[in-house]
Amino acid sequence: MTSIRPRPATITDIARRAGVSTATVSYVLNDAPGARIPEATRERVRSVADELGYVPHASARSLRTGTSDLVLHVQMDVVQGPLASRFLHDLSHGLRELGYTLLQYGAERSRGVKAARAWAAMRPSAVVAGDDRLTPAGVELLRKADIHVFAVGTPPERAKELGVSTLTMDHHGLGARAGEHLVGRGCRDIAVVVPREDTLRQMGERRLEGVRSAVERTGPGASVRRYEMDWTPESAAELVGTWVAEGLPDGVFGYNDEFSGLLLGALLDADVRVPEQVGLVGADDVMLCRMLRPRLTSVRLESEEPGATARRIVEAVRERAAVHLSPWKPVLVERET
Amino acid sequence: MTSIRPRPATITDIARRAGVSTATVSYVLNDAPGARIPEATRERVRSVADELGYVPHASARSLRTGTSDLVLHVQMDVVQGPLASRFLHDLSHGLRELGYTLLQYGAERSRGVKAARAWAAMRPSAVVAGDDRLTPAGVELLRKADIHVFAVGTPPERAKELGVSTLTMDHHGLGARAGEHLVGRGCRDIAVVVPREDTLRQMGERRLEGVRSAVERTGPGASVRRYEMDWTPESAAELVGTWVAEGLPDGVFGYNDEFSGLLLGALLDADVRVPEQVGLVGADDVMLCRMLRPRLTSVRLESEEPGATARRIVEAVRERAAVHLSPWKPVLVERET
DNA sequence: TAACCTAGCTTAATCGCATAACCGACGCCT
DNA sequence: AGGCGTCGGTTATGCGATTAAGCTAGGTTA
Numbered sequence: 001m002t003s004i005r006p007r008p009a010t011i012t013d014i015a016r017r018a019g020v021s022t023a024t025v026s027y028v029l030n031d032a033p034g035a036r037i038p039e040a041t042r043e044r045v046r047s048v049a050d051e052l053g054y055v056p057h058a059s060a061r062s063l064r065t066g067t068s069d070l071v072l073h074v075q076m077d078v079v080q081g082p083l084a085s086r087f088l089h090d091l092s093h094g095l096r097e098l099g100y101t102l103l104q105y106g107a108e109r110s111r112g113v114k115a116a117r118a119w120a121a122m123r124p125s126a127v128v129a130g131d132d133r134l135t136p137a138g139v140e141l142l143r144k145a146d147i148h149v150f151a152v153g154t155p156p157e158r159a160k161e162l163g164v165s166t167l168t169m170d171h172h173g174l175g176a177r178a179g180e181h182l183v184g185r186g187c188r189d190i191a192v193v194v195p196r197e198d199t200l201r202q203m204g205e206r207r208l209e210g211v212r213s214a215v216e217r218t219g220p221g222a223s224v225r226r227y228e229m230d231w232t233p234e235s236a237a238e239l240v241g242t243w244v245a246e247g248l249p250d251g252v253f254g255y256n257d258e259f260s261g262l263l264l265g266a267l268l269d270a271d272v273r274v275p276e277q278v279g280l281v282g283a284d285d286v287m288l289c290r291m292l293r294p295r296l297t298s299v300r301l302e303s304e305e306p307g308a309t310a311r312r313i314v315e316a317v318r319e320r321a322a323v324h325l326s327p328w329k330p331v332l333v334e335r336e337t
Numbered sequence: 338m339t340s341i342r343p344r345p346a347t348i349t350d351i352a353r354r355a356g357v358s359t360a361t362v363s364y365v366l367n368d369a370p371g372a373r374i375p376e377a378t379r380e381r382v383r384s385v386a387d388e389l390g391y392v393p394h395a396s397a398r399s400l401r402t403g404t405s406d407l408v409l410h411v412q413m414d415v416v417q418g419p420l421a422s423r424f425l426h427d428l429s430h431g432l433r434e435l436g437y438t439l440l441q442y443g444a445e446r447s448r449g450v451k452a453a454r455a456w457a458a459m460r461p462s463a464v465v466a467g468d469d470r471l472t473p474a475g476v477e478l479l480r481k482a483d484i485h486v487f488a489v490g491t492p493p494e495r496a497k498e499l500g501v502s503t504l505t506m507d508h509h510g511l512g513a514r515a516g517e518h519l520v521g522r523g524c525r526d527i528a529v530v531v532p533r534e535d536t537l538r539q540m541g542e543r544r545l546e547g548v549r550s551a552v553e554r555t556g557p558g559a560s561v562r563r564y565e566m567d568w569t570p571e572s573a574a575e576l577v578g579t580w581v582a583e584g585l586p587d588g589v590f591g592y593n594d595e596f597s598g599l600l601l602g603a604l605l606d607a608d609v610r611v612p613e614q615v616g617l618v619g620a621d622d623v624m625l626c627r628m629l630r631p632r633l634t635s636v637r638l639e640s641e642e643p644g645a646t647a648r649r650i651v652e653a654v655r656e657r658a659a660v661h662l663s664p665w666k667p668v669l670v671e672r673e674t
Numbered sequence: 675t676a677a678c679c680t681a682g683c684t685t686a687a688t689c690g691c692a693t694a695a696c697c698g699a700c701g702c703c704t
Numbered sequence: 705a706g707g708c709g710t711c712g713g714t715t716a717t718g719c720g721a722t723t724a725a726g727c728t729a730g731g732t733t734a
Contacts, residue, residue, distance in 0.1 A: 005483050005657075006480070006481050006482065006483045007483070008457070008460075008481065008482040008483070010689090010690055010691085011690070011691065011692095012690075012691095020713075020714090021713075021714050021715080022690090022691075022692095022714095023692080023693075023713080023714065023715080023716095024712085024713065024714080025691095026691065026692055026693080027692090027693090027713095030691095030692080032692085032693085035693095035712095035713090036710085036711060036712060036713080037711095037712070037713075038711085038712070041712080041713085053478055053481055055454050055457040055458055055478070055482060056458055056690090056691080057400070057458070057460060057689090057690050057691070058396075058458040058459050058460070059395075059396035059397075059399050059400050059405075059459070059460060059689095059690085059691095060396075060400050060689075060690035060691045060692095060719090061690080061691055061692075062396055062691095062719090063394070063396050063397050063400055063689095063690080063691080063718095063719050063720065063721090064690075064691045064692050064693090064718080064719050065691085065692065065693095065719080066719065068396075089445065092443050092445055093445050096443070096445065101442075101443070101455075102443060103440045103441065103442060103443075104440065104441035104442075105438075105440060105441075106429050106433070106438070106439060106440075108426065108429050108430050108433065117392050118438075120345070120392040121392055121393055121394070121395040122395050122396070123345075123394060123395070123396060141390055141392070143343070144343050144345065144390055145343065145345040145392060146342050146343045146344070146345070231624070233627045233628075258624065258628075261624075261625070261628035262624070262627070262628055264628065265627065265628045265629070265630055265632075268630050269630070287568070287595065287598075287599070288598065288625060288628070290570045290599070290602065291570075291595075291598035291599055291601065291602045291625070291629065292602070292628065292629070293602055293605050293606070293630075295602075320342075347719095347720055347721085348720070348721065349720075349721095357683075357684090358683075358684050358685080359684095359720090359721080359722095360683080360684065360685080360686095360722080360723075361682085361683065361684080362721095363721065363722060363723080364683095364722090364723090367722085369722090369723085372682095372683095373680085373681055373682055373683080374681095374682065374683075375681085375682075378682080378683085393720090393721080394719090394720050394721070396719095396720085396721095397689090397719075397720035397721045397722090398720080398721055398722075399689095399721095400688095400689050400690065400691095400719095400720080400721075401688075401689050401720080401721045401722050401723090402689085402721085402722065402723095403689070
């Protein structure tokens with residue numbers, strides 16, 4: 001009982017059925033410029049091709065041409081917000097238009113050389129990876145394989161050190177918008193929350209600096225205090241407890257909407273009136289802001305023309321040149337807090 | 338100026354440096370059973386391999402062997418909750434252990450034959466795709482290419498029709514848990530929200546049926562009313578307006594936490610006391626539940642032993658047999674609503 | 675001493691596709 | 705008649721890896 005497994009059609013099959021050589025089939029199906037093949041033959045080849053349900057073998061093609069249309073994206077450890085999803089969606093679409101295929105690789109948290117080897121095995125044109133996945137040795141390995149590396153969320157000095165392109169959010173600007181808003185509401189004693197978790201902390205620190213610079217610029221004399229917090233209701237309650245004991249700040253930037261949501265709950269539990277006693281600003285502008293009562297004020301990052309980003313990425317890959325992209329700008333969405 | 342692009346090392350390079358043939362290198366690096374090669378030679382080959390930073394060329398290997406270790410995952414259109422992320426993480430890990438590589442394909446919403454062609458081009462062993470991406474013609478194309486299809490969220494009858502394996506959530510059971518809880522709280526007039534958006538609606542209907550069956554079983558005489566809603570604050574307000582006008586239900590199952598969050602906001606805006614006047618249950622048990630005041634009661638799906646799922650998937654793929662997996666069970670998390 | 679093993683390799687074919695180089699037939703010009 | 709250009713293809717090669725089959729040197733057995 002030889003159960004014959006279905007074998008997808010190849011150009012050889014097409015060639016046989018159409019009575020031409022495989023070269024001709026290849027020329028036709030790729031619309032090769034410079035190939036002189038009359039329309040009649042083209043028609044015949046094409047009709048045989050989809051009669052057989054031909055699907056090109058991506059590996060074979062890329063093996064032959066030595067190029068690949070793959071771009072690997074490796075997620076950050078952190079849970080993705082809507083900004084990241086939308087960005088990914090746009091990027092995928094943009095790359096597709098330019099002839100590239102975006103693939104998200106693995107959901108596990110491997111990193112360094114080991115991860116780089118796995119990525120390199122697929123011979124992509126580029127890898128877009130969270131900064132937390134990259135090590136100098138890993139990057140070196142990718143460079144040797146002629147794979148362009150985009151580091152997501154890497155600060156400039158580290159990017160230069162690694163010699164990679166970057167894709168970053170303007171955390172500083174985001175914090176600055178939040179700071180300006182709080183100062184504008186008359187806050188003089190501003191608390192800024194920085195997540196304790198490693199990856200998030202780095203972004204938190206940059207947001208904090210943004211708040212600081214905005215406060216110095218627009219509300220001189222106002223104080224900015226830094227606090228750490230975990231993403232749990234308990235940690236939020238503890239932090240609010242500290243505030244009640246030390247003296248309430250009159251404005252809080254809660255790192256993002258999720259942290260702010262936890263804080264809002266804890267503040268209400270402690271009978272603090274929001275926004276009368278304490279102003280609160282989140283970031284990301286997720287739907288959550290409109291679920292909470294009072295409704296949460298937030299700073300969102302808006303992406304400017306997504307197609308452009310894909311184009312600039314492709315350009316950098318083709319020219320093997322490092323670029324530093326930051327395709328979002330912060331916008332305040334004012335609500336009740 | 339001929340800028341020579343870095344070319345990754347091949348087994349030919351290794352063979353040359355180690356003074357052996359490529360066959361020997363291949364045997365060594367793959368630990369081929371039955372190959373008679375002394376340890377000394379093996380050592381030499383291996384040391385040359387990592388001296389050159391050799392990374393195998395996945396495409397070349399899969400072209401030659403005719404098999405691929407790829408499993409393609411195509412996301413549903415809907416935004417991923419934490420359940421989906423965690424599942425993906427576990428799946429990826431489990432498949433890795435079994436020698437497979439999980440890749441997430443594209444973030445765009447292409448579907449049907451066109452999408453199937455793109456997936457088939459990579460010659461994966463299996464495709465895990467949201468039901469909304471599949472059409473009979475698309476599935477047929479994949480079958481011809483000997484690619485196993487796992488449909489996510491497909492009801493049994495459609496799965497049989499398509500001839501695919503499935504991976505589903507127990508929406509019925511989830512709704513039932515919610516229904517039991519509401520009946521247990523003494524609710525006699527239960528409103529169930531079904532999302533208007535197409536993909537979500539299907540799941541909503543099945544959750545609704547779950548509520549109905551639980552109510553019939555545990556609270557005979559109680560009524561279950563069905564309502565539609567969009568995922569916007571405006572739609573929530575409108576729905577609450579209807580309830581106020583028609584007479585408030587005393588229990589609401591809000592489809593999931595996000596919809597319930599919007600509803601809770603709208604209920605509070607209408608001065609409805611929750612849970613005194615209206616009990617509310619969400620689903621997914623996301624952090625949001627603990628941000629809202631009152632804290633949201635929710636039904637979560639807990640995955641049972643993730644490694645087992647990966648194993649069963651691989652088994653099905655290897656034996657080319659359709660299986661139907663539903664590796665989550667519903668658990669109620671009671672809070673204040 | 676011839677026949678036969680076995681260890682330790684090598685040779686060569688092949689996967690599906692792209693593409694440079696070539697080739698025969700025909701028409702046209704001189 | 706001979707040379708040349710163009711059309712409509714074909715032939716041949718190789719990308720990097722796997723793997724069946726073969727081959728050689730040395731040792732063992734009959």
